[in-house]
Amino acid sequence: MGVWSRFFSSSRGVKTYRMFIGGEWVRSSNKATFDVINPANRKLVGRVQKATREDADKAIKSAWNARKTISSMPLIERARMLERLADLIEKYQKDFVDILVQEAGKPVCYAEGEVKAGIERLRFSMEEAKAIRGEYIPGDLVPDTVGKFAIVNRKPYGVVLAISPFNYPFFISITKISPAILAGNSVVLKAASDDPICMLMFARLAELAGIPEGVLNVITGSGSEIGDFMVSHPKVGMISFTGSSAAGKHIASVAGMKKLHLELGGKCPGIVFEDADMDLAVRECVKGALKFSGQRCDSLSRILVQEKIANTFVKKVLAEVKNWKVGDPRKKSTRIGPLINEKAADKVEELVRDAVSKGARLLTGGKRRGLYFEPTVLDRVKANMRIAWEETFGPVVTIIRFRTFDEAIKISNQSGYGLDASVFTRDIDKAVKAANLLECGSVTINAAPAHGLGNFPFGGDKDSGIGREGLVYSVEEMTKLHTIVFKT
Numbered sequence: 001m002g003v004w005s006r007f008f009s010s011s012r013g014v015k016t017y018r019m020f021i022g023g024e025w026v027r028s029s030n031k032a033t034f035d036v037i038n039p040a041n042r043k044l045v046g047r048v049q050k051a052t053r054e055d056a057d058k059a060i061k062s063a064w065n066a067r068k069t070i071s072s073m074p075l076i077e078r079a080r081m082l083e084r085l086a087d088l089i090e091k092y093q094k095d096f097v098d099i100l101v102q103e104a105g106k107p108v109c110y111a112e113g114e115v116k117a118g119i120e121r122l123r124f125s126m127e128e129a130k131a132i133r134g135e136y137i138p139g140d141l142v143p144d145t146v147g148k149f150a151i152v153n154r155k156p157y158g159v160v161l162a163i164s165p166f167n168y169p170f171f172i173s174i175t176k177i178s179p180a181i182l183a184g185n186s187v188v189l190k191a192a193s194d195d196p197i198c199m200l201m202f203a204r205l206a207e208l209a210g211i212p213e214g215v216l217n218v219i220t221g222s223g224s225e226i227g228d229f230m231v232s233h234p235k236v237g238m239i240s241f242t243g244s245s246a247a248g249k250h251i252a253s254v255a256g257m258k259k260l261h262l263e264l265g266g267k268c269p270g271i272v273f274e275d276a277d278m279d280l281a282v283r284e285c286v287k288g289a290l291k292f293s294g295q296r297c298d299s300l301s302r303i304l305v306q307e308k309i310a311n312t313f314v315k316k317v318l319a320e321v322k323n324w325k326v327g328d329p330r331k332k333s334t335r336i337g338p339l340i341n342e343k344a345a346d347k348v349e350e351l352v353r354d355a356v357s358k359g360a361r362l363l364t365g366g367k368r369r370g371l372y373f374e375p376t377v378l379d380r381v382k383a384n385m386r387i388a389w390e391e392t393f394g395p396v397v398t399i400i401r402f403r404t405f406d407e408a409i410k411i412s413n414q415s416g417y418g419l420d421a422s423v424f425t426r427d428i429d430k431a432v433k434a435a436n437l438l439e440c441g442s443v444t445i446n447a448a449p450a451h452g453l454g455n456f457p458f459g460g461d462k463d464s465g466i467g468r469e470g471l472v473y474s475v476e477e478m479t480k481l482h483t484i485v486f487k488t
Helices: 053-071 075-091 093-104 108-123 125-129 171-182 197-209 223-231 245-254 278-294 307-321 342-357 405-413 428-437 473-477
Strands: 008-011 014-017 019-021 024-026 033-037 044-049 135-138 148-156 159-163 186-190 216-219 238-242 259-263 269-272 302-306 361-364 376-379 396-402 420-424 442-445 479-487
Touching: 019 053, 019 197, 044 093, 044 197, 053 148, 053 159, 053 186, 053 216, 053 223, 075 093, 075 108, 075 125, 075 171, 075 197, 093 108, 093 197, 108 125, 108 171, 125 171, 159 171, 159 223, 171 186, 171 197, 171 238, 171 473, 186 223, 197 216, 223 245, 238 245, 245 259, 269 278, 269 405, 278 307, 278 396, 278 420, 302 307, 302 405, 307 361, 307 376, 307 396, 342 361, 342 376, 342 396, 396 405, 405 428, 420 428, 428 442, 473 479
Parallel strands: 014 044, 159 186, 159 238, 186 216, 238 259, 269 302, 269 420, 302 396, 376 396, 420 442
Antiparallel strands: 008 014, 019 024, 019 216, 033 044, 135 148, 148 479, 361 376
16 A cells, blocks of 8 residues: 555545645645545545646646656657556556446456556557657758758647546546657646546556656546636647547637647447348447447447348347346456446436337336446337437447448438447448448448557547547647758
């Protein structure tokens, strides 16, 4: 416990965690805190600080004052610093897994995967560093620049405000922090309110890894109380936000002249054509819909199945869903844990009830126990049902039947979201044609979407966001081009 004791106090068995601002562990300026609750058993995990605007301002100014410290640090030293941090997280890996299981209700199999992915993402820092390059542009290709040449390099934005979601509070935070620091920015992280403790632990290890004071600041609190103040702060140069489309649009409306990277909601279709490998499609579609109880922006929350094979597909889905065990997230065998909070569970329940009331067939599941929602299969979902268009964020396999190729593409593209899609077919020409017609950031052929470490660029179109992230791509997003012209 020694390494962790620096950033919390304990009273009557309850831990109260402090925020990390300017290299110091601090309480909120008004001493207010809020509870972090285990969604599986509704027990108190701990208390964290409820930051005020004064606290947020202090964090941003701390990052602002440290921006030159990190930008002037040699790139190789930034990369080595992040590698040291990866080593420390690996050393305390079990502690991170345990806290994710507690505060997020995340089944241990997924919590282990998230922590491992975070470690690996940090260890790719040296490879990402090699991609930060400039270019030389000769002037004699254009008449008015003859006798000149230019050097174009990349510069950091200064202060990056990172705002993370509850569903991958550890890994997604790292995918923001690591490239931001590698690019020479300082960072203020607003941790997810439902499960922020893992990132306070991260900050403690970052402190031990030697990240300079003010380069990383982690605050906790209510987005509704401090969010607008932070995103509109004149010393913030870039905002990297992952969350709902409504929140992302609001950020865009109040941020002002800042670089925005917004990874927002999705209503991802999985299109299963009649010539698909049926067993493969069933496994991938069920996994795409149910993994982490469907609480993912890239969840396959609409399964479009061609009419000729739909009955057989549905029977196989019902058999596959039985393999998804609901239970205690601490057990290795559990694949479906609780939803994150009451509001989330209410939303899933409303969507299922609405669909059934309008004629959808409830084939299995549909029941709720506390924050647990049974794996559910809805067939013959129609366009007049909310679940056909709204983000579900719950363990529901939603089946929509279609007849023709064009109808499948039309249904998919009618959504206001444009994050991900999957196409299942044995016909490569059909797969490529569908992929090019689908209006979304990425399309996966014969598998559910899975972005992992970010080897392939990831991001949304339409209401699903602005920008792309991934290895190298995130670093590019977090730097700006700077041109120096020479007259010869």
